[in-house]
Amino acid sequence: MRGRLLVLGAIALAGVGFIFLRGPSPHIQIRPEVLADFGLVKITNTMVTSWVVVLLMVGTVFLLTRRWELVPRGAQNFIEAVIEAFYNLVTGVAGEKNGRRFFPVVATIFFFILFANWFALTPLFNVVGLVKQVPSEAVAEHPEGKVFVMDKVDVGPLPVGLVPFPGLGQWQGEAIELGEPGAQEEVRHAEEEGKLVGEFLPFLRSMNTDVNMPLALALAATIAVEYWGITALGLGTYAGKFFNFGRLVRGIVSFRPSLVFEGVIDAFVGVLELFSEIIRIISFTFRLFGNMFAGEVVILMFTFLTPLLLTLPFYGLELFVGVIQAFIFAILTLVFGMAAVSHGAHEAGEHAAGHAGHVEEATAVAGHTSS
Secondary structure, eight states: OHHHHHHHHHHHHHHHHHHHSOOOOOOOOSSOOEEEEETTEEEEHHHHHHHHHHHHHHHHHHHHHTTOOSSOOHHHHHHHHHHHHHHHHHHHHHHHHHHHHHHHHHHHHHHHHHHHHHHTTSTTTTTSEEEEEOOGGGGGGOSSOEEEEEEEEEETTEEEEEOOOOBTTBSSOOEEETTSTTHHHHHHHHHHTTOEEEEEEESOOOGGGSTHHHHHHHHHHHHHHHHHHHHHHOHHHHHTTTOOOHHHHHHHHHTOHHHHHHHHHHHHHHHHHHHHHHHHHHHHHHHHHHHHHHHHHHHHHHHHHSOSSTTHHHHHHHHHHHHHHHHHHHHHHHHHHHHHHHHHHHHHHHHHHHHHHHHHHHHHHHHHHHO
């Protein structure tokens, strides 16, 4: 009986949201909205979100660590447990020496992306912002896009544009596609009714839905990987992974076709390694961007179409996706860092082993000759 009541209550709640709380279908675009324009510098909502994320993380760390105790308890105990678990994961993959080098960068990437992804699921995102009014005379200047029809409401001294709740006669909030025929007449009619018609520019939007932020993180991770490789192996040894022409030159000088063939293969593999470094930046960027942008689109559509209950499973899914994407980005940075610092050591080991083999062979020949 209780199960049936829960099912009926869930259906009723979904029905109420579908009938009385549906907003207009959101205007979805890849490019972030510009909140302020200072000529060469444009402040977008994703930039504002990144600033807020950094401030919140710094403030949270300060509040949790201002009374640091030798014997942890409460919030300090939880923070130390999380950091220690992640540190053990990094050192388990990279070893103690490299783990200590890699941990600050890898941990910063993980927690920064995770905090940003989860923060973007709060109700502040994509619902509060500026209204850029579009008068009917200016509709022809906006061949694409969507404007919302809002009621003008004064909250104290602050004028507010509010999308009204729909009712039985209107199944969802009203929006006008500017590219459709008759859009100018619809905007003029709404203005005559005293409505506010304009584009909605949210103050906050998930920073990872702006391709610039995943690209910046990918560049930072790649720079860190290259730095680890150069400092661990030396510039010459590390660059030899990409520009491996030694065997080719020796083969040409000594007129040995077999060595030339091997040198061509080495050079080709080096070019592939160089391309892989560049492609890694692209894969880093679009893996994070694509997953987070798709998640935001799903959340937006279900929030505006069925604002109660049916959005909860997708919020749970995005909580999981936020962790997974942060973990993948951080662990791939760690794996690529290990590959960078170990490649030259592996090549040096093979070279040393080959040199030792030649020495042993020469010694054996000398011993056989002397006998």
